[in-house]
Amino acid sequence: MSNPIEIPFETTILVRDSCLCLHVQRAARALARRFDDALRPLGLTSGQFSLLMSLNRPRPPTIGSVSALLAMDRTTLTANLKPLERRGLVAVAPDENDRRSRLLTLTPAGKVLLASAVPIWKTAHAEIERLLPDSDPDRLRADLLALS
Numbered sequence: 052m053s054n055p056i057e058i059p060f061e062t063t064i065l066v067r068d069s070c071l072c073l074h075v076q077r078a079a080r081a082l083a084r085r086f087d088d089a090l091r092p093l094g095l096t097s098g099q100f101s102l103l104m105s106l107n108r109p110r111p112p113t114i115g116s117v118s119a120l121l122a123m124d125r126t127t128l129t130a131n132l133k134p135l136e137r138r139g140l141v142a143v144a145p146d147e148n149d150r151r152s153r154l155l156t157l158t159p160a161g162k163v164l165l166a167s168a169v170p171i172w173k174t175a176h177a178e179i180e181r182l183l184p185d186s187d188p189d190r191l192r193a194d195l196l197a198l199s
Contacts, residue, residue, distance in 0.1 A: 089175035093164060099134075100165075140158055141157060142158050
């Protein structure tokens with residue numbers, strides 16, 4: 052029989068206190084909950100809002116370009132599109148120039164819902180930035196972008 056490996060509790064404390072991944076994950080979940088709560092009256096989650104907003108472009112984007120923007124694999128994006136399609140907020144159609152590609156379009160109902168969500172997002176976003184009184188939100192965004 053071998054002796055079990057023991058990891059010192061101090062290591063647990065070190066990871067708890069210093070792990071950037073842990074702190075970013077915790078902050079991301081907390082932020083998502085705040086936006087989910089704010090957008091709930093519209094029947095949207097924060098992820099759905101981001102997905103709808105990513106489709107608000109002059110020309111319909113491909114699944115590939117949206118998955119890259121949202122740092123989401125294609126299968127996850129496709130799964131996230133399904134409920135929005137069922138609600139009539141998003142249309143998915145083949146690209147006439149490349150039948151293998153799919154183009155994503157906000158429907159008129161999707162645009163109306165997104166327009167209703169923007170003021171809610173702005174209010175929630177301003178409240179969150181106020182929670183960082185001694186911080187620079189622009190610097191935080193730049194730092195997070197550097198990591199992504």
